[in-house]
Amino acid sequence: MELTGSQILLKSLTLEGVDTVFGYPGGAVINIYDDLYESSINHILTRHEQAAVHAADGYARCTGKVGVAIATSGPGATNTVTAIATAYMDSIPMVIITGQVPTPLIGNDAFQEADMCGITRPCTKHNYLVKDIRDLAKTIKEAFYIARTGRPGPVLIDLPKDIQVTTYKFSYPDKVSLRGYKPTYSGNIRQIEKAAKMILAARKPVLYVGGGITLSGADDVLLKLAELTQIPVTTTLMAMAAFPQRHPLALGMLGMHGTFFANMSVTECDLLIAVGSRFDDRVTGRIDSFAEKAKIIHVDIDPTSIGKNVEVDLPIVGDLKDVLGKLHGHLNKKPELVEDLIEETEEWRSMIGEWRERQPMTYRSSKSVIKPQYVIEKISEVTNEDAIITTEVGQHQMWAAQFYTFRHPKTFLTSGGLGTMGFGLPAALGAQVAYPDRQVIDISGDGSFQMNSQELATLVQYKLPVKIVILNNNYLGMVRQWQQMFFEKRYSQTVMELPIDFIKLAEAYGATGLQTKKVEDVEAIIKQALETPGPVLMNFIVSREENVLPMVPAGKAIHEMVLAS
Amino acid sequence: MKHTISVLVENEFGVLSRISGLFSGRGFNIESLSVAPTMDPELSRMTLVTRGDDKILEQITKQLNKLISTIKVVDFTDGEYIERELALIKVSTDAESRAEALRIVDIFRAKVIDVTPKSYTIEITGAPAKINGILELLRPMGIKEVVRSGPVVIGRGAKGVVG
Ligand SMILES: Cc1ncc(C[n+]2csc(CCOP(=O)(O)OP(=O)(O)O)c2C)c(N)n1
Ligand SMILES: [Mg+2]
Numbered sequence: 001m002e003l004t005g006s007q008i009l010l011k012s013l014t015l016e017g018v019d020t021v022f023g024y025p026g027g028a029v030i031n032i033y034d035d036l037y038e039s040s041i042n043h044i045l046t047r048h049e050q051a052a053v054h055a056a057d058g059y060a061r062c063t064g065k066v067g068v069a070i071a072t073s074g075p076g077a078t079n080t081v082t083a084i085a086t087a088y089m090d091s092i093p094m095v096i097i098t099g100q101v102p103t104p105l106i107g108n109d110a111f112q113e114a115d116m117c118g119i120t121r122p123c124t125k126h127n128y129l130v131k132d133i134r135d136l137a138k139t140i141k142e143a144f145y146i147a148r149t150g151r152p153g154p155v156l157i158d159l160p161k162d163i164q165v166t167t168y169k170f171s172y173p174d175k176v177s178l179r180g181y182k183p184t185y186s187g188n189i190r191q192i193e194k195a196a197k198m199i200l201a202a203r204k205p206v207l208y209v210g211g212g213i214t215l216s217g218a219d220d221v222l223l224k225l226a227e228l229t230q231i232p233v234t235t236t237l238m239a240m241a242a243f244p245q246r247h248p249l250a251l252g253m254l255g256m257h258g259t260f261f262a263n264m265s266v267t268e269c270d271l272l273i274a275v276g277s278r279f280d281d282r283v284t285g286r287i288d289s290f291a292e293k294a295k296i297i298h299v300d301i302d303p304t305s306i307g308k309n310v311e312v313d314l315p316i317v318g319d320l321k322d323v324l325g326k327l328h329g330h331l332n333k334k335p336e337l338v339e340d341l342i343e344e345t346e347e348w349r350s351m352i353g354e355w356r357e358r359q360p361m362t363y364r365s366s367k368s369v370i371k372p373q374y375v376i377e378k379i380s381e382v383t384n385e386d387a388i389i390t391t392e393v394g395q396h397q398m399w400a401a402q403f404y405t406f407r408h409p410k411t412f413l414t415s416g417g418l419g420t421m422g423f424g425l426p427a428a429l430g431a432q433v434a435y436p437d438r439q440v441i442d443i444s445g446d447g448s449f450q451m452n453s454q455e456l457a458t459l460v461q462y463k464l465p466v467k468i469v470i471l472n473n474n475y476l477g478m479v480r481q482w483q484q485m486f487f488e489k490r491y492s493q494t495v496m497e498l499p500i501d502f503i504k505l506a507e508a509y510g511a512t513g514l515q516t517k518k519v520e521d522v523e524a525i526i527k528q529a530l531e532t533p534g535p536v537l538m539n540f541i542v543s544r545e546e547n548v549l550p551m552v553p554a555g556k557a558i559h560e561m562v563l564a565s
Numbered sequence: 566m567k568h569t570i571s572v573l574v575e576n577e578f579g580v581l582s583r584i585s586g587l588f589s590g591r592g593f594n595i596e597s598l599s600v601a602p603t604m605d606p607e608l609s610r611m612t613l614v615t616r617g618d619d620k621i622l623e624q625i626t627k628q629l630n631k632l633i634s635t636i637k638v639v640d641f642t643d644g645e646y647i648e649r650e651l652a653l654i655k656v657s658t659d660a661e662s663r664a665e666a667l668r669i670v671d672i673f674r675a676k677v678i679d680v681t682p683k684s685y686t687i688e689i690t691g692a693p694a695k696i697n698g699i700l701e702l703l704r705p706m707g708i709k710e711v712v713r714s715g716p717v718v719i720g721r722g723a724k725g726v727v728g
Contacts (some may be wrong), residue, residue: 118582
């Protein structure tokens with residue numbers, strides 16, 4: 001059957017199992033939109049292309065499926081770049097389709113032309129410019145395959161307008177063959193046996209877990225392994241929901257704003273088992289004193305992550321589900337040795353227990369002003385930790401990680417690697433589209449919220465009941481905190497001089513706005529918001545100069561924390 | 566340390582920019598780069614010379630391998646290999662220096678490929694060190710222009726790398 005390029009695109013998407021796309025139309029994709037008009041694919045019209053891609057990203061993070069977004073050429077396409085880079089840094093599987101000027105005009109500075117393959121080369125896993133209709137179906141097949149396999153990531157397809165209208169016989173390939181791309185899934189059994197040996201010999205072991213665990217779907221096997229061996233687990237920002245934070249073995253987050261006991265454990269451990277984590281500088285602090293006393297095992301599907309920032313004693317390349325599964329299987333067959341390990345590491349766990357008691361994750365509560373941490377605790381309580389939480393970037397993001405007691409995988413969607421303000425609202429939108437019946441909450445700052453606040457309109461249009469919590473300090477709080485601590489309180493351009501009437505803003509879009517500065521109202525407002533149908537914005541006026549603690553100042557080792565007094 | 570790396574890639578749109586972008590984006594340096602199609606028209610081979618300690622070289626080879634368009638990466642520094650470079654050298658000559666120039670060309674088994682009353686253009690192939698050698702000797706006569714290809718390499722022995 002002869003189909004046009006845009007029909008081939010939509011047919012292929014359907015064959016890839018895509019039922020929802022996020023996007024924004026324009027001249028260079030008008031043919032695709034014309035075909036969408038009668039397609040079974042559900043299209044969500046955001047109010048900005050950046051938001052469309054963040055929404056597809058949020059959709060992907062909470063479902064594990066490939067998120068799909070569409071934008072027009074030129075400004076539409078360049079608007080997607082921040083969101084693509086966000087997904088790239090956090091290894092999120094996505095396919096982004098951008099329109100392009102007709103092939104004969106490429107390179108001519110045509111109207112709304114931008115070299116998207118050039119622009120996105122360093123922030124995509126791979127990208128394509130389709131120059132021949134015969135390559136289109138194969139390209140889409142490859143794009144989805146590359147996006148979701150190995151270390152996942154965003155793939156961009158730049159589709160010129162003339163290709164969209166050219167007709168060609170449609171047949172969707174059932175296999176891909178990419179000579180240069182064959183990710184290693186199966187972990188080397190020899191290396192895994194060595195790892196088991198190192199674990200059994202350890203006296204102070206710690207599991208240091210990153211976002212890869214969720215990407216691999218290895219959350220369950222991690223829990224099984226930790227419980228079998230009784231090894232404490234510290235999680236990065238990206239993995240807070242990958243391990244139940246109420247579990248006795250959970251140490252919470254490590255790194256710049258990690259818990260005292262997580263950072264001490266990593267500093268003192270004799271074996272660090274890094275799984276799906278990448279020794280980011282926000283995690284390690286001064287690199288040469290990070291886990292200084294430990295042997296390091298590093299398991300990751302991406303060989304470039306291993307040995308990049310720290311030297312590793314035992315590298316294992318493979319899918320975490322496979323490697324941790326084999327490791328668990330191997331240890332499970334040696335119950336006496338594991339029992340010995342548990343006995344021998346008893347002292348280590350009680351040492352960590354003492355650190356935890358000495359310096360728990362806490363804050364000074366107040367009866368007169370709303371502490372932002374208190375709001376997070378209440379959200380955690382009221383939602384029974386069943387909600388999907390998204391965040392923007394700043395202090396509120398760190399407080400969400402520190403004080404919400406995550407317990408289900410894929411319920412914490414946050415921009416870790418790139419740290420993109422403006423991510424949370426559109427990501428929540430995408431998550432709510434994926435799960436219309438679940439509670440989705442964006443924890444936001446007054447600054448970040450304004451980076452994509454136009455998406456309130458999208459929420460209202462599609463009746464998406466996302467709840468937004470603004471921890472309003474009327475500051476670019478995180479930057480202000482640095483200025484307070486390291487720049488003698490010179491608050492250069494971090495004061496939001498103009499307090500915004502967020503209630504009016506919400507109402508202007510047709511959403512509900514709630515607001516308080518009273519501690520005693522916090523819980524009631526959260527409950528009221530959750531019971532109110534449709535999107536609700538909660539504006540909490542919080543204690544203005546609260547700091548995120550503990551904090552490891554830049555350039556310091558992670559045990560050199562500034563602690564909450 | 567200097568490393569000569571051979572990269573077999575898909576001969577497709579934008580592949581050169583993927584490789585060079587990888588180097589510039591990650592702060593690796595490229596001293597020279599040469600690219601040409603292989604026997605298999607779908608593939609190209611790039612030979613590049615870079616510098617770095619072991620850790621950087623490990624990252625370079627891993628990152629090159631990670632590119633979807635890359636099929637094979639060989640760092641020749643670890644094994645036995647033959648390295649050759651082509652150089653075209655335009656040197657000033659006059660009645661006095663001509664004989665000397667020809668003598669140098671002869672010693673290095675180079676060739677004069679273009680002659681004017683005021684110049685010789687010399688073609689030479691060999692290991693980069695040999696090319697540096699002839700340049701050293703020709704320098705006093707006045708070198709007007711040098712065009713070097715950057716080295717290409719091949720492993721010793723009977724085994725070949727596909728493409
Ligand atoms: C797009 C973008 N621009 C700038 C920054 C730098 N930045 C990091 S946190 C922050 C302040 C965020 O303020 P707000 O959203 O009010 O959160 P708060 O820290 O006050 O909780 C800024 C400006 C960023 N992360 N992302
Ligand atoms: Mg703020």
